[in-house]
Amino acid sequence: MTEARAQFGTLVRRAAHSHDRIAITDHGHTAAILINPQDLMDLEDELAIARYRAKVAAGTDEYVSHEELGRRLGLGQ
Secondary structure, eight states, X not given: OHHHHHTHHXXXXXXXXXXXXXXXXXXXXXXXXXXXXXXXXXXXXXXHHHHHHHHHHHTOSOOOOHHHHHHHTTOOO
């Protein structure tokens, strides 16, 4: 962390402008990861989709098609 602190601005810019994931360690253990913001959003989207699909597969969430949603909202009539 001491080395990262001294180079923090450089590391943040590197993560922001590349797809590098930069591990910050504390006593040899990963304490944090710097990641490009778009990469994080993409990962969060993928996780949300996976969770939704798991709920649908388990029967604990209702799937509604685009057409059905439009019908329920009274759109396109």
